[in-house]
Structures are given as C-alpha cells and as structure tokens.
Amino acid sequence: MTNxxxxxxxxxxxxxxEIDIPAGTEMQLINILEDNPSDFIDIEVHPDQLKPFMRFLxxxxxxxxxxxxxxxxxxxxxxLGVIYHLESRKHGHELTxxxxxxxxxxxxxxxxxxxWFAAHIHECEIYDLFGIRFRGHDGLKxxxxxxxxxxxxxxxxxxxxxxxxxx
Amino acid sequence: xxxxxANIFAQWLQGTHGWLYVLILVLIVAIYLGFFAVxxxxxxxMERRVAGFFQLRLGPNRxxxxxxxxxxxxxxxxxxxxxxxxxxxxxxLYKAGYYxxxxxxxxxxxxxxxxxxxxxFDINVGIFFISAVSSVGVLGILFxxxxxxxxxxxxxxxxxxxxxxxxxxxAGFAVVTVVLMAGTLKLSSIVEAQHGTWxxxxxxxxxxVAFMIFMIAGTAETNRVPFDLVxxxxxLGAGFHTExxxxxxxxxxxxxxxxxxxxxxxxxTLFLGGWLAPFGITDALPAQWFWGLFWFMLKTMSVIFLMxxxxxxxxxxxxxxxxxxxxxxxxPIGLVNTVLMALFVWKDWLFDxxxxxxx
Amino acid sequence: xxxxxxxQSDIQTQEYFLNxxxxxxxxxxxxxxxxxxxxxxxxxxxxxxxYIHRGIEKMCEYDTYRQIIHLxxxxxxxxxxxxxxxxxxxxxxxxxxxxxxxxxVIRTMMDELTRIASHLLWWGVMGMDIGALTTFMYAxxxxxxxxxxxxxxxxxxxxxxxxxxGGVMFDxxxxxxxxxxxxxxHMRKVLPEYDRLLTGNIIFQKRMKGVGLLxxxxxxxxxxxGPVARGSGLHSDIRKRFPYSAYDRVNFEEAxxxxxxxxxxxxxxxxEMYESLNILEQLVDNIPEGPYQMPMRNLIKLPKGEFYQRxxxxxxxxxxxxxxxGKKNPYxxxxxxxxxxxxxALLKVGLGWKIADLVAIMSTFDFVIPDIDR
Numbered sequence: 001m002t003n004x005x006x007x008x009x010x011x012x013x014x015x016x017x018e019i020d021i022p023a024g025t026e027m028q029l030i031n032i033l034e035d036n037p038s039d040f041i042d043i044e045v046h047p048d049q050l051k052p053f054m055r056f057l058x059x060x061x062x063x064x065x066x067x068x069x070x071x072x073x074x075x076x077x078x079x080l081g082v083i084y085h086l087e088s089r090k091h092g093h094e095l096t097x098x099x100x101x102x103x104x105x106x107x108x109x110x111x112x113x114x115x116w117f118a119a120h121i122h123e124c125e126i127y128d129l130f131g132i133r134f135r136g137h138d139g140l141k142x143x144x145x146x147x148x149x150x151x152x153x154x155x156x157x158x159x160x161x162x163x164x165x166x167x
Numbered sequence: 168x169x170x171x172x173a174n175i176f177a178q179w180l181q182g183t184h185g186w187l188y189v190l191i192l193v194l195i196v197a198i199y200l201g202f203f204a205v206x207x208x209x210x211x212x213m214e215r216r217v218a219g220f221f222q223l224r225l226g227p228n229r230x231x232x233x234x235x236x237x238x239x240x241x242x243x244x245x246x247x248x249x250x251x252x253x254x255x256x257x258x259x260l261y262k263a264g265y266y267x268x269x270x271x272x273x274x275x276x277x278x279x280x281x282x283x284x285x286x287x288f289d290i291n292v293g294i295f296f297i298s299a300v301s302s303v304g305v306l307g308i309l310f311x312x313x314x315x316x317x318x319x320x321x322x323x324x325x326x327x328x329x330x331x332x333x334x335x336x337x338a339g340f341a342v343v344t345v346v347l348m349a350g351t352l353k354l355s356s357i358v359e360a361q362h363g364t365w366x367x368x369x370x371x372x373x374x375x376v377a378f379m380i381f382m383i384a385g386t387a388e389t390n391r392v393p394f395d396l397v398x399x400x401x402x403l404g405a406g407f408h409t410e411x412x413x414x415x416x417x418x419x420x421x422x423x424x425x426x427x428x429x430x431x432x433x434x435x436t437l438f439l440g441g442w443l444a445p446f447g448i449t450d451a452l453p454a455q456w457f458w459g460l461f462w463f464m465l466k467t468m469s470v471i472f473l474m475x476x477x478x479x480x481x482x483x484x485x486x487x488x489x490x491x492x493x494x495x496x497x498x499p500i501g502l503v504n505t506v507l508m509a510l511f512v513w514k515d516w517l518f519d520x521x522x523x524x525x526x
Numbered sequence: 527x528x529x530x531x532x533x534q535s536d537i538q539t540q541e542y543f544l545n546x547x548x549x550x551x552x553x554x555x556x557x558x559x560x561x562x563x564x565x566x567x568x569x570x571x572x573x574x575x576x577y578i579h580r581g582i583e584k585m586c587e588y589d590t591y592r593q594i595i596h597l598x599x600x601x602x603x604x605x606x607x608x609x610x611x612x613x614x615x616x617x618x619x620x621x622x623x624x625x626x627x628x629x630x631v632i633r634t635m636m637d638e639l640t641r642i643a644s645h646l647l648w649w650g651v652m653g654m655d656i657g658a659l660t661t662f663m664y665a666x667x668x669x670x671x672x673x674x675x676x677x678x679x680x681x682x683x684x685x686x687x688x689x690x691x692g693g694v695m696f697d698x699x700x701x702x703x704x705x706x707x708x709x710x711x712h713m714r715k716v717l718p719e720y721d722r723l724l725t726g727n728i729i730f731q732k733r734m735k736g737v738g739l740l741x742x743x744x745x746x747x748x749x750x751x752g753p754v755a756r757g758s759g760l761h762s763d764i765r766k767r768f769p770y771s772a773y774d775r776v777n778f779e780e781a782x783x784x785x786x787x788x789x790x791x792x793x794x795x796x797x798e799m800y801e802s803l804n805i806l807e808q809l810v811d812n813i814p815e816g817p818y819q820m821p822m823r824n825l826i827k828l829p830k831g832e833f834y835q836r837x838x839x840x841x842x843x844x845x846x847x848x849x850x851x852g853k854k855n856p857y858x859x860x861x862x863x864x865x866x867x868x869x870x871a872l873l874k875v876g877l878g879w880k881i882a883d884l885v886a887i888m889s890t891f892d893f894v895i896p897d898i899d900r
Contacts, residue, residue, distance in 0.1 A: 069749065074849070120873070318542070478659075482653070
C-alpha cells in the first residue's frame with residue numbers, strides 16, 4: 001500500500017480495535033512527508049497504547065508488519081523515547097512508530113519482544129544506554145557497559161569530565 | 168633379564184657379566200634416548216616444512232641449513248619459559264601426566280625392529296605388548312587434565328579417553344588380521360615372514376582393508392587431525408595441555424610425535440615389510456644393517472608423510488561422529504575382515520609373489 | 527542472575543557453565559558467551575558484549591558530518607568501504623545531491639572488491655575453525671591482491687575512508703582497470719579449487735549439513751539479514767530490494783538457498799563471490815567519465831528531520847538512521863548493525879547443539895565484533 005492508503009487504512013480501522021484509551025490522550029498521526037524527504041510515515045502513540053497498537057499492526061492481515069528492522073532510543077531534550085521501524089515483507093510497506101515519555105527518572109514501556117524477537121537485544125541495548133526499562137522483558141541487563149556502571153551515557157544530560165572532552 | 172632373540176649382538180651381550188653388562192645396557196638406553204630426541208626434532212621440523220609446502224609457502228628455513236636447527240631453537244625457548252603450576256592444581260597428577268606419556272612412548276620405540284640386528288627388546292608377545300603400553304598412555308592424558316583443574320582440559324580429556332579406548336579395538340582387529348597371516352606375535356618374526364611378499368599384497372582384499380583400518384585407527388590413536396578434537400585447537404584453546412608451559416608442554420608435544428612415529432613404524436612393520444628391501448634388491452650388498460635401516464626409515468617416513476597430508480587437508484570430526492565411525496562402521500568391518508582373512512589363510516588363497524618367482 | 531540447578535533425570539547430572547571467553551580462538555574477536563551446558567549440549571547462551579565498545583554513536587554527536595565517515599570505518603572493518611557509503615548516501619539523500627555516474631560506478635566497484643575480500647577472509651577462518659588449517663593461507667594470499675589494489679587508489683589497506691558525502695576522495699589510479707581484470711581472471715581460476723577442497727568433503731558435509739537450522743519465518747522474526755537470512759530462503763538482498771549506487775544497471779543474481787543449515791549459508795557466500803566477480807566484470811570496462819567529487823559546501827548542515835539509509839554489507843543490512851536538528855553536528859546517529867541482529871538469532875539457533883557445532887555455527891554466521899559493539 002502506498003503511504004496515503006496506509007494512513008487512511010489505519011485511521012479508519014483504529015476505532016474498531018479494542019483499546020482502553022485513557023481520557024485525554026489520543027493517537028497522533030504525524031505525517032512528515034511534507035516537511036522533510038524521509039520516506040516513512042510516522043505515528044506517535046501514547047505509551048499505554050503501545051502494545052495493543054503494535055499487536056494490531058502485526059496481526060491485521062492487510063497491514064501484516066512482520067519485520068521490525070530497527071529500534072532507536074532517543075532523547076529529545078525533555079522526553080525520552082523509542083522509535084520503531086517496521087516493515088511488511090508480505091505487502092511491501094514500511095512505517096515508523098514512536099513513543100515518548102516525560103518521566104526521566106523511571107521511564108518504562110511495554111516490551112514487544114514477544115511479537116518480534118528482534119526486539120530482544122535492541123531493548124537490552126536501549127536499557128543499557130538510555131535507562132529505559134521494558135515491562136515483560138526477561139533478561140534485561142546491561143549489554144555493553146559493565147554491570148556496575150552509573151548513569152546512562154547516550155542521554156543528553158550525561159556528564160563525564162574524564163571521558164568526554166569538549167573543546 | 169632374559170632377552171630372547173636371535174640377534175647376534177644380544178647373544179654376545181648375554182655372555183657378559185657384572186658391570187660390563189650394566190654399562191652396555193646404559194649405553195643402549197642412552198642411544199635410544201638420543202634417537203628419541205633427534206627423531207622428535209626431525210619430525211617437528213618435517214611437519215612444519217610439509218605444512219608450508221601444502222600451504223604454498225616455505226616453512227622455517229632461516230635457522231640452520233634448510234631450517235634444521237629450528238627445533239633446537241624452539242627447545243631452548245621452551246626450556247627458558249617459566250614453569251608454573253596453577254594454584255589449585257593437584258601437583259602429583261599434574262606432573263604424573265607428562266611423565267606417563269613420555270614413558271609409554273619410550274617403551275613403544277624400544278620394541279620396533281629397525282633392522283635385522285637393531286632391536287632392543289624382541290619379546291615373543293611383541294605386538295601385543297605395544298598395544299598394551301599405548302593404552303597406558305591414555306592415563307597420562309587423563310591425569311594431566313584432571314590435575315590441571317580446568318573445565319576446558321577436562322572436556323578435552325574426556326573426549327580423548329573415549330576416543331583412544333574405542334580406536335584401540337579397531338587397531339587390534341587389524342593387527343589380528345596380520346597375526347593370522349604371520350602366525351606369531353613376535354615382531355622380528357613378522358618381518359621375516361614377509362620375505363616373499365609384503366603382507367599388504369599377500370592377503371589382497373583382506374589385508375588392504377586391514378591396512379586402511381589400521382591407518383584410520385592409528386591416526387585416531389595419536390590424536391591427529393581429522394581426530395584431533397581432543398586438542399581442539401580452535402575450540403578449547405589447547406585441550407588437555409592448556410595449563411602446561413615450558414618443558415611440560417614440550418613433553419606432551421614430543422610424545423605426540425613419537426607416538427605418530429610408532430604408529431607409522433608399526434604400519435611399515437606389519438604391512439609393508441619392515442626392513443626388507445622390495446624384491447630383495449639390496450640383499451647381496453655388505454653392511455646389511457645400513458640397508459635394513461634405510462628401507463625401514465624410507466617406508467616409515469612415507470607413512471608419516473601420509474599422516475601429515477591428512478592433517479593439512481581435512482576438517483575435524485565431531486565427537487559423536489567420531490564414535491559413530493568407530494562403533495558402527497570400523498568395528499563391524501574389522502570383524503568381518505578378520506573372519507575373511509582366517510578363511511584365506513585356511514584355504515591358502517594368499518597371493519604370494521615369492522612362491523611364484525621363487526624368491 | 528544465572529543460577530545452577532540440578533536436573534532430575536536417571537543420571538544425576540548437573541548443568542555447568544562454560545565461559546567461551548573474550549580470549550578464544552574461535553570467536554573472531556572479543557566476544558564473551560556464557561554457555562549453560564548439559565554434558566556437551568548447549569542449553570542456554572547469554573552474550574556479554576562491550577569489550578570493544580567505543581561509544582561511536584555518542585562520538586558522532588560531537589563530530590561534523592564529514593568527520594563521522596572515519597568513525598564508520600572502524601565498525602565493521604572488513605566492509606569499511608560499504609559503511610562509509612551508507613553515511614555518504616544518507617547525507618546526499620538529505621541534501622538532495624545527485625552524484626555523477628562515475629562516482630556511482632567507482633563506489634560499486636570498490637564495494638564488490640570489499641565484499642570479495644571479506645568473504646575470502648570468512649572462508650579462510652571458517653576452514654581454520656573446523657580444522658582444515660590450510661584454507662587460512664590460501665585466503666590471505668588472495669586477499670593480498672585486493673589489498674594492494676585498494677592501497678594504490680585509496681592509500682590504505684583496511685580502513686579506507688574513501689567515500690565522502692558528495693563523491694570519493696581521490697580519483698582512480700590509472701592501473702586500476704588492468705589490475706582488476708587480473709584479479710578477476712585469477713579468482714575465476716582459483717575459486718572452483720576452493721570449492722572442491724571443502725564442499726564435497728564428507729567430513730565437512732557431516733559437520734555442516736543439518737546443523738544450526740533457522741527457518742524462514744524465524745529469520746524474519748529474529749531480524750537476521752544477509753547471508754544468514756538468505757541461507758534460509760528469505761530474499762533479503764538490499765542491492766535488489768532498494769538499489770543504490772550503480773546496482774540498478776548491472777545484472778546479477780541474488781544468492782538464495784533453501785535449507786537454513788550451515789551448508790546453505792556456506793553456499794550462499796561462495797555464490798556471492800562469483801556474483802561479485804560478474805558485477806566487476808560488467809563494470810570494469812565501462813567506467814564513465816566525469817567528476818569524482820560533486821561540489822558541496824565545506825560545512826555540511828542537514829535540514830531538520832530523520833533520514834534512514836540501508837546498504838548491504840558483507841554481513842547483512844546496515845542501516846544508518848540520522849536525526850538532524852539543523853546544526854552542523856547530527857543530533858543522533860544510530861547504526862543498525864547486522865552483527866547484533868545475527869547475534870540475536872544465534873541466541874535461539876544455537877540451543878540444543880554441541881560445543882563443536884556451536885563453533886561451526888558461529889563461523890558461518892560470520893561475526894565481526896566491532897560491528898556488534900560499535
């Protein structure tokens with residue numbers, strides 16, 4: 001499906017899916033096609049809607065996103081979050097999903113490891129470098145850094161006078 | 168000591184008494200130790216040059232002419248290394264490991280007939296004794312690995328124990344095949360019995376099969392590729408000799424090469440006619456001890472070259488594939504082969520060139 | 527935390543842990559795997575990475591776009607050229623710069639040379655891992671030829687930093703086409719020999735056939751790409767699905783094998799070497815004329831937004847995700863490394879096999895640890 005068809009399909013289908021939407025939140029659809037030359041549509045979801053929405057993306061036969069090919073942790077200055085890149089090998093379309101949370105002390109999201117096992121090691125990496133935990137992930141541990149390391153290096157407010165030299 | 172042999176030198180030796188007797192025995196021991204050291208040296212060098220030629224490169228050729236002093240340089244290096252024992256290792260077993268393998272290798276060499284008059288022990292159960300002694304060599308590996316207190320070594324030694332015990336059986340059946348043709352276990356008599364034809368040709372089908380089985384089982388006995396899962400160079404670091412350094416490692420290393428020499432020597436004694444010349448072409452020449460030695464070394468070196476060829480060509484087998492090969496394939500074939508050979512010997516369907524040409 | 531437990535069975539055996547530690551001849555680098563073993567069978571694998579973690583993604587946030595190129599070299603050093611190309615293409619796509627045909631052809635040719643060199647090294651080391659020690663020497667002798675070709679044009683043998691946003695650093699050396707033709711002739715003579723050495727050997731077949739099975743759906747789900755996925759029947763060659771540089775104007779076949787075992791992955795890589803030779807042959811005589819660098823500003827600033835570029839390295843799909851906020855340094859750069867995803871697949875594929883099989887499986891997965899650790 002082309003990007004426009006995808007957007008219409010998802011917007012149309014969404015009310016059918018049973019999600020307990022907390023009051024005051026809604027699914028935001030950001031289409032960046034007009035703004036910059038990225039090829040993907042971008043959808044932002046609330047952290048509580050993440051798991052049902054991902055399941056909907058994977059299991060709906062028209063969408064059938066069966067491959068998660070990238071997961072990026074992001075620090076937008078005030079918020080932390082994750083960007084998922086999804087692709088459907090069956091139909092040939094791709095899109096991006098992002099979640100944000102303003103809670104920098106204890107950010108938690110749901111894991112999508114049971115939908116796509118590719119997320120297993122990405123979530124370990126994001127926990128290691130950003131500090132974002134994933135509910136339901138078995139074996140979340142520090143992957144690259146030593147187990148006793150304090151702090152999360154890839155956050156923008158990470159200070160280390162010894163290792164980071166700024167001119 | 169009762170050296171039962173037809174050997175002229177030994178008969179003279181039995182006539183001497185007292186300290187002369189002891190002195191001459193010590194001299195023989197010294198000669199064999201010297202041979203052990205020189206053979207080890209040469210074999211290691213040969214392995215490296217042959218490896219180089221198979222891999223389209225020159226081997227070591229800087230130290231001495233054609234690299235002949237390379238192994239001496241290596242030995243000096245090994246001697247100068249720090250000898251350490253891991254803190255929690257079992258000291259007795261750790262040391263017993265490498266002493267045992269050296270002792271069994273030395274005993275093995277002393278029974279081999281190098282020429283008509285050059286053989287230290289010519290006991291009447293020769294080949295049986297060599298088999299028995301090489302089984303004791305397995306113990307050395309197990310002691311060394313257990314004493315090292317290292318999981319990797321232990322895995323290697325377990326594999327080794329299994330492998331050597333299994334392949335002893337196949338090797339034994341191949342030997343039994345030869346003994347059927349020769350009628351005796353005594354090594355010098357086995358060589359004498361090949362005067363007309365070598366045993367490889369004499370038993371045609373059965374002895375060719377036995378030769379192949381003996382080559383395979385022999386390569387497995389000495390832990391060489393394709394059966395060197397024990398050392399597992401790319402898998403377990405260095406297997407059972409991971410925790411050894413300096414002379415300890417050198418002993419294991421040397422013992423492996425001497426074992427390879429023993430297996431090759433046995434192959435040439437049992438199947439290829441030992442120190443006999445093909446068609447008796449040098450029998451009329453003087454200095455027979457030299458010609459015997461020459462033919463023996465030629466045959467043994469060819470078999471060693473074959474074993475080295477295996478090493479640099481084939482990948483290695485996994486432990487369960489190794490054991491499947493032995494118990495499901497080699498052992499039944501060996502059994503059937505022995506019965507076949509017994510049939511040939513009984514009905515006298517042997518291919519004897521000597522009888523045909525009257526040699 | 528991992529705990530030991532006693533398995534109740536007829537024989538009281540205990541599971542034990544073996545450290546396939548950072549110093550190990552078979553892990554191609556500093557990778558530590560904690561194996562939970564039952565006898566010789568692997569029942570659990572846990573990776574412990576980070577021995578060569580240099581924080582490349584964090585470093586990229588303090589460097590300009592031209593300086594990131596040098597960092598990408600060191601990630602997967604065996605396909606360093608292709609890594610550079612990924613970043614260069616991402617920047618060019620963002621700035622909407624159209625490069626000349628000459629640049630595209632040069633990039634493709636260097637890519638394929640790098641791919642052959644990487645697969646040769648893989649073949650040599652794989653042979654060494656399973657015991658055929660001679661393959662290592664043969665492979666490195668041939669790699670020397672490729673290294674010398676690279677050195678003549680780019681000045682370096684391993685980490686080239688040759689692709690930059692807007693083109694390539696230097697023009698091709700005049701001897702380049704002739705040397706490449708010699709290389710093609712030599713490799714065409716020698717590759718069938720290498721095939722014969724290993725592929726038909728019964729010992730090799732027993733070590734590789736039926737070992738390390740990965741089904742097609744699993745390959746997609748675990749995120750495996752490259753020859754690992756193509757050995758399971760999944761068509762995942764980025765050069766065919768999203769063509770870049772000059773790949774849309776050459777004829778080559780995607781090497782896909784059914785089977786999903788070690789032997790299939792091995793055959794995929796051997797066939798890829800032949801296909802790379804085909805591509806080189808088609809391009810070496812028709813290198814178009816033109817500039818080797820397009821005019822770009824000295825200080826590159828990308829417009830605000832997110833850009834994703836994929837390329838096919840020798841190991842799989844490398845993705846570069848650049849988030850830019852309009853300044854001269856990128857805001858965030860994420861490298862989707864193929865090695866990390868293949869390692870993810872190994873955590874499931876390796877269960878139930880013996881240690882010796884695990885070594886063989888890892889050698890066909892072809893890890894380069896700096897690629898995993900970044």
